[in-house]
Amino acid sequence: MDINKAAYRDEAHELLSQLEISLLELEERPDDPELIGRIFRSMHTIKGSGSMFGFEGVAEFTHELETVFELIRNGKIHVSKELINVSLLARDQILLMIDSDNDLELLGTSASKKIIEDIWDLVPRDIREEGSGETEFFEHETDLQSKDVFDEHVYWIRFRPNPDLFYFGTNPILLLDEIKTLGECAVIADTRNIPPIRAINPEKCYTGWEIFLKTTCSVNIIREIFLFVEGDGIVDIRRIPHEPDSKNLSEIEPMKELIESLKILSDESLARFIEAPSSFPELFKAEESKKRAVIDAMDTTEAPVVEEPEPYEQHPVETRPFSLKDDFTATSSIRVASDKLDALLNLVGELVTVQARLNQVQSTKNDPEITSIAEEVERLTSELRENTMNIRMLPIGTIFNKFKRLVRDLSRELNKEVSLITEGSDTELDKTVIEKLNDPLIHIIRNSMDHGIESVNTRKALGKPQKGVIKLSASHSGTSVLIRIADDGAGVDPEAVRSKAVKNGFINETDVLTDKEIVRIIFAPGFSTVNKISDVSGRGVGMDVVKRSIEGLRGVVDISSEKGKGTTITLQLPLTLAIIEGLLVRIGEGFFVIPVSAVEECVELNEADADRARRRCMIDLRGDIIPFLDLRAMFNISGRAPSIEPVVIAEAYGDKLGFGVDHVIGHHQTVLKSLGAVYKDIKGVSGATILGDGTVALILDVPQLVKTVSNEYSSLSQAERSY
């Protein structure tokens, strides 16, 4: 039963988040019957399944909520803001109950009671009576297993099913079989209603049955067998009072009736039957064989009557290959614990490393057979990798939806009017990335709500629409995903940031900074422009934490803001975390990997150009001057550069940077390994990977390098300017 409980928890979580979304939508479209239906169904399933898997408290609590929504569904009461508020609270309470070990205990708490009271308070008194009386959900504690033992009795059951019985998928024979399990019994078919063969509709049931049953079960148990057919046909169950005195036989009404209606049992048989009920099966056997002889005789005599046999039409029977197993047992989706996926990804990572080794060996062996195997393995590995990555992809909408609730709750708290618009919620991202995005996004949205969007009065005074808008959008851009959080609030005031930054010593009074650079200061640790610390934000731990966690995901944060118009924060994130496509390069004895996503192109410099590039730290790329980084010098590698020096041009933040290397080896599937705590602060390197022969290659952190270089470059150019 435990796996069922776990499945229920998973499902309930899903239903509850759907419920939350639907409730928020309901606030905007309170009269949408489809939406109300969806909400009702969610509650219904939570309740129904909850009670099945032992969540009685959840079921009972949800039942109250469902009853109220049934009234809404029937148009008896209308949706109000208060109702949504309480419903959302109730939804949170259900979540709490589902996650707790003892949901019944939580049901008894004052919090639960208050929610139920509050929600019923919203229902007018006259309707309330009606709503609570209609369903009696928690009454059926009937235990089917308690077959009370009664004295042995003989029952006479008359069963005349509805002629349309077959259309309900009922097989009367099975009912008779079931009766037989209760005790000794004899069954007589009443075939008198069967019309002549030409008038027979084979889809109808003309036969009735008389059943004699000797059992210790109660009438209710017998009745239960006929539960599904009782409403449509005749099911008459009578107990035959056990009278040992055969003389009274004719006075027993049912017996008389029986004799009349069946004319099968002789008086003698009946007398014996009443005398010794236990012997009646044998009795009936004799009678039945007599009857069968009659029926057989009838069949043979009836047959010639059919003069014109209808032409025998050959119905082409649809010969569909019976392939149920293949078609159906595979369900459309399955649930897998996420750590299994993590384990799978690790294994794929190992496999990629081994495959690289195989490639290495293959290249030295020069054996066509090994080469072909290596190629095959390479192809399969990369397919496996792609597939594994795909499995881990989730639509970002899964977290977007949470923010609707966040924005709603915060608007109430801050007394502002804000609506959240989401776009591109089907954009897929690695599960781990999505999980780690949650907190940074909450921070950013809280900031937007608190500092960005102005109060209703201010907005009115500024001539802005009363309701502020936060737009959350996601889109693909090459191998990364862009997430934008844009608000139409006050924007960042560069002057305010500047004076605050000077006051707190982040920059010097004399520093010359563009507005963009000033705005970026808000990502500095400990920086906050707000004097008053609110509950929502302003402790100065916000934006730098955001920046760090996004960079931890190998992502990039950027901000742009216009005073009075609003702020846009852009997060650029890699699609996946664990394995990337890299460009493998060599400098001296050392190997380096540059993520292909950042590589723009490769060019070559002759010796004279390369010397000039090294001296000036920049190269001329078809007329564009871009910074040049001599990796040999940077990593202190001895030896001389080759006469023709390859340069890898990479891009980040819209700025280009050239890397001078010795040799570009080529494409490499790179399994990212972190360098460990000791090396975590090293600038310019984001991790390492293991090559086929076991050599370690460092992975260059292109965004970081671009930033360092462009800072140097701008300070250099400033210095030059000051001359």
Added chain:
Amino acid sequence: MNKTIMTVDDSASVRQMVSFTLQGAGHVVIEAVDGVDALSKLQGSKVNMVITDLNMPNMDGIELIRKLRADPLYKFIPIIMLSTESQAAKKEEGKSAGATGWIVKPFKPKQLLAVVKKVLG
């Protein structure tokens, strides 16, 4: 005896419980999430029995029962409805659509098997 039984329910946990129980009894189980899904998964193949929830999105159980009964292939198969509704009205509606019988939620695996045995033998 192996029978093929389709379970239609929008609740994954109920589907799991029904499948698990019936598979344990040696049946082959086809799962569907609502009426539309059920019909598309059947597409004229043979099933011995259908167990369906009533409250479902897209196509509810009543509608599904009607559609199945209209198809000569499924005219006579047992169809059991799962229902939390204690109101007789819903049950009647299901009955008149052609349901064989019903199981009231919450039910235990034992009860489910008893009903399956009752209508399938």
